[in-house]
Amino acid sequence: MEIFRRVKSEFRPILIFLVFIFSFLTLFNRLINLQVLEAQEYVEFANDQQNRNYNLFAQRGKIYDRNGKELALSLHQVTIFANPYFIKDQLNTAIKLGEILNMDVEKLKEKLSKPDCGFVYIARKISPELADRIMDLNLDGIYSAREDKRFYPKDSQACHLIGFVGLDNNGLAGVELEYEKQLHGIDGKMSVKQDGLGRVIPGTYTLKSDPVDGYDLHLTIDENIQFYAESRLKKAIKKTKAIRGSVIIMEPHTGEILAMANYPDFDLNEFDKSGNDSLKNIAISHNYEPGSILKFVTVASVIDSGAVSKDAIFHLPPTIKVGGKIISEPFRHVVKDYSVADILINSANVGTVILSQQMTNEVYYNYLFRFGFGQPTGIDLPGEEIGVFNHYSQWSGSSKATISFGQGISITPIQLLRAMCIIANDGIDPNPHIVKRIYGENGDIDYFPQPRIVEKRVISYENAETIKSMLVRVVEEGTGKNAQIPGYEIAGKTGTAQKPIEGERGYYTDKSICSFMGFTPADDPVLACVVMIDEPSTEDGRVWGSTIAAPVFKDVMSFTLNYLRIPPSTTDIE
């Protein structure tokens, strides 16, 4: 017993010491965990609790036309949001908010009745005046924050080209989408300390990074030319009861687009109220069989390949059978001798078929490809279609013949205009583009559009000149007479394409697409334009490229020539 007591008394201090050591080690372990191993996690947890982070939204860059006229800009608007936890009387708050915002009280009450939800939007991007009225009510748990909203002062003008942004200011279409990175800028970050009740502690703002505003874009379009092209197109479409149409005007040497008008259009400030058909940029994303307008490419290919001399004469029957398919002339029922130029001037189907037969499939395909068919033009707009243009290995016996006069191939208006501009530009691909320059942060020019496609020669200078002179004769003597403008030499080509029946073989007899495309002055082209009108109809039934599209071309080009002060080159002004 005594021994036990002695042992107990001797071991007690050791035991206590061990307990202390153990406690110390436990605490030390916890300390290491808290201060070293899990330190970062707790620091972040504390920061989340103590700091409230704000995004400092960068101002989205403006969009201007080539003359510095504003087409899109951002204005400060106010967003109203709530923290339902701090709202005591949800119904009363909902009634007061509903009155000012003209919103359903029940829906508002439902939003405000979720105390666990720390944040809920009440109304986004409302006018500052309206927001002031709400904030003057001093409602518990209702807060406001500034946000930018995109506005388009010209409403529907150049709508497909400019595009629009979503609620979060991200580009959704057009230039707004294509140049999102440059326009958006970089949002800044700021944090502020808050107390346990979530109230901001004054004087505790910390700027983490400054916002960098988006760059300003200057487009190549001219708002007056754009307006005229749009209004003239709209007038033609309403007159002919067509379903859609497009007009593009381009400078052939530079590839700058001066106007890109489409119908149907939509109001950029209310794009969400428009149907999907209206949102489509027909000029770059509507595939269609172009018809006769493509014949100049066949003629250019056959001459440039050396398969046929430009002075060759052909003995043309009114019909021809190729690959089991009979191709006929719509108006000619007798045999005629046509030169290559005559084939183009009179838009002879049989003649074009015979010309195409002078080339191998591979040579013809390569020429069409070099003219830009079956590939994007590289225009700096999203959603560009490449058309339907099969490789020659997939061609049937009649494919080459039908493609030669614009059937069995689908293209977009911009592809067509690019092909015409190759002729106008002395055989060189013009590289169409829509952005002229981008101004950086300090107003310095940050970007000049670089050609996306390396400039390439498609046909020789001499052959381009030959085709030019033939296209001038098309307007002077042939199908394009309605496009003549006094004082100016126009080179152009008409096109009337039957529409294929969807899901079936064959073509509608009463539905067509009328086109006209040309450039002027022919000796030194400054402007090129394509007009496409889908499913027009007239009382007299005269639905042709020459009667529907050529007059639109004439008016649009007359205006543009006068507006740009391009002097007449011929002396036929009487």
Next chain:
Amino acid sequence: MIDTRAELLLKKRSNKNIKTYLIKQERVNVQGSVISLTFFIALIILLGLLMFSVVLLNFQIAQNQLIIDDIKNEINYQYEIKERSSFKISQLQSPKRIYEEAIVNLGMTDPDEINYIKIDTYQVANKENTLEETQIKPTEQESIFSSKFMEDVYKTILTLLFP
């Protein structure tokens, strides 16, 4: 005995020395504490002054910050006004609106014909009265967008907006 006397004498002397030493030491101590106290008080005063100047400085900074914030707010406000005005101007300058104003409110119509004036610069340089008026087929757009027309429309709109 001699030793004892000598010892006594030494004791007396040493006592005297100790006393003198102690007195001196006391004086030194008193002087030291006075210096310390003075130094301490001076330090307190200095610290007080320093703290006061820091508070004053912070107050000044806060006041300046408030002024800067006010100016920034004013700049933002003015910038917003400028942007809204710019938007309004862009809306008013829209070709579509000008065209509609011209047709609907000002009663303008598309012209029947356009007269072009052809000038031979060589003749103008050498002769007088060489203007030759020629006519061509009408186009509607010249009347709408000629600079003279635009000028008239702007003037009219400005007169209506700011009488």
